[in-house]
Amino acid sequence: MSRTIVEGGAVVAVDDAGTEFDEGHVVIDDDRVVAVGPGSAPPQDGPVRRIDATGCLVTPGLINTHHHLYQWATRGYAVDAPLFGWLTELYPVWARLDAESTHAAASAGLARLAATGCTTTADHHYLFPRGGGDVFGAVVSAADRVGVRLHAVRGSMDRGRSQGGLPPDSVVEDRDEALAATQEAVAEFHDPAPGARVRVAIGPCSPFTVSTELMREAADLARRLGVRLHTHLAETVDEEQQCLREFGRTPVEHAAELGWLGPDVWLAHGVHLSDAAIARLGATGTGVAHCPSSNGRLGAGMARLRPLLDAEVPVGLGVDGVASNESGGMVEELRQSLLLARARYGPEALAVRDALRLATRGGARCLGRDDELGALRPGALADVAVWRLDGLDHAGITDPVAALVLGPPPTVAALLCGGRTVVTDGAVAPELTDELRRASAHVRQEGTR
Ligand SMILES: [Zn+2]
Numbered sequence: 001m002s003r004t005i006v007e008g009g010a011v012v013a014v015d016d017a018g019t020e021f022d023e024g025h026v027v028i029d030d031d032r033v034v035a036v037g038p039g040s041a042p043p044q045d046g047p048v049r050r051i052d053a054t055g056c057l058v059t060p061g062l063i064n065t066h067h068h069l070y071q072w073a074t075r076g077y078a079v080d081a082p083l084f085g086w087l088t089e090l091y092p093v094w095a096r097l098d099a100e101s102t103h104a105a106a107s108a109g110l111a112r113l114a115a116t117g118c119t120t121t122a123d124h125h126y127l128f129p130r131g132g133g134d135v136f137g138a139v140v141s142a143a144d145r146v147g148v149r150l151h152a153v154r155g156s157m158d159r160g161r162s163q164g165g166l167p168p169d170s171v172v173e174d175r176d177e178a179l180a181a182t183q184e185a186v187a188e189f190h191d192p193a194p195g196a197r198v199r200v201a202i203g204p205c206s207p208f209t210v211s212t213e214l215m216r217e218a219a220d221l222a223r224r225l226g227v228r229l230h231t232h233l234a235e236t237v238d239e240e241q242q243c244l245r246e247f248g249r250t251p252v253e254h255a256a257e258l259g260w261l262g263p264d265v266w267l268a269h270g271v272h273l274s275d276a277a278i279a280r281l282g283a284t285g286t287g288v289a290h291c292p293s294s295n296g297r298l299g300a301g302m303a304r305l306r307p308l309l310d311a312e313v314p315v316g317l318g319v320d321g322v323a324s325n326e327s328g329g330m331v332e333e334l335r336q337s338l339l340l341a342r343a344r345y346g347p348e349a350l351a352v353r354d355a356l357r358l359a360t361r362g363g364a365r366c367l368g369r370d371d372e373l374g375a376l377r378p379g380a381l382a383d384v385a386v387w388r389l390d391g392l393d394h395a396g397i398t399d400p401v402a403a404l405v406l407g408p409p410p411t412v413a414a415l416l417c418g419g420r421t422v423v424t425d426g427a428v429a430p431e432l433t434d435e436l437r438r439a440s441a442h443v444r445q446e447g448t449r
Pocket residue numbers: 066067068124232268320321
């Protein structure tokens with residue numbers, strides 16, 4: 001057994017009781033938290049690794065509920081376009097991704113998440129260019145390399161241009177082929193055990209790139225295999241209008257019809273939702289990955305965060321792919337969600353502690369891991385972020401949670417995932433920068449590889 005003690009800083013546990021200490025400690029044995037308390041840890045027998053959190057805030061590691069890591073190789077395209085125009089420009093670029101460039105992109109994206117306090121991320125991967133190799137495995141191995149926990153969503157698209165969809169035919173799969181590959185991905189990578197570092201979910205991309213048959217069969221498959229379901233829904237007005245035109249139903253009505261509501265489902269965006277749709281999500285326990293920066297970047301709209309929370313919908317935060325959020329940092333989404341909620345609903349719409357809760361407990365609920373992620377409490381996995389707050393950026397802000405949420409993104413002094421160190425003094429695997437430059441050039445066809 002190896003014991004680690006984090007002490008000397010403020011501790012905000014985000015547990016049910018809202019435990020906070022101005023100065024506290026967290027004791028970790030192997031991959032689990034065993035104690036959280038005030039002041040210094042009691043004297044220990046045997047060897048102990050100590051992490052000095054003096055001048056820092058200690059919180060649970062943040063959880064990102066929606067991402068497309070492959071997009072790290074394609075930032076800065078269609079910078080002023082709305083969703084459909086943006087997708088139309090990017091699909092042919094994405095069609096050039098292969099396993100090598102996807103691995104470099106995912107490694108860079110995961111490093112950026114880690115450097116901004118994220119210990120668990122979902123990744124929605126729906127792009128399988130013909131001849132591109134094992135792109136899904138490339139994302140999983142990147143998470144292992146960087147050291148963060150991954151909920152890898154095996155996505156799919158079967159509606160190419162010739163079927164009235166948006167993507168070129170070269171990046172879509174045949175329905176049966178997609179379902180078989182999805183089942184294989186679950187068999188190969190999904191770990192259902194407590195403490196899992198990799199889980200797999202099933203996630204056809206969206207109703208405008210996927211046939212209704214594939215949506216329906218994917219839901220059946222997920223339930224047969226006991227894994228979760230994820231897709232994009234109700235992101236833009238265009239999508240809603242297309243859904244009404246094509247199916248005579250709103251996106252949430254359509255999802256219900258296809259078996260896509262329930263406590264094992266979380267949906268990306270959920271921007272354009274009526275009161276009835278929100279009530280339905282709440283009643284069925286369907287989660288929402290709220291992606292405020294991406295929604296702003298694409299001008300998709302402002303999610304109805306306050307009504308979603310009032311209806312007890314599980315809501316987590318999502319960075320979304322960096323082709324629509326070039327920053328890709330996790331802690332920034334706390335601030336962004338708070339500003340957007342208050343801009344829309346007034347000063348009481350979201351407290352600073354609510355923003356932190358969305359990015360921890362809310363995310364854990366979306367991913368079905370509220371029992372072991374998202375809080376610092378005995379028995380929880382030792383996913384811990386230590387935020388440096390003693391420099392110029394945060395000087396004079398007495399409430400450390402306000403400093404974290406409202407101030408500049410702090411340096412992560414230490415990040416532990418399952419007790420293992422991922423980040424020290426803001427630094428994660430520096431060799432990733434050159435790899436990312438090469439991968440981006442490759443998909444731009446600059447001929448450097
Ligand atoms: Zn997305």
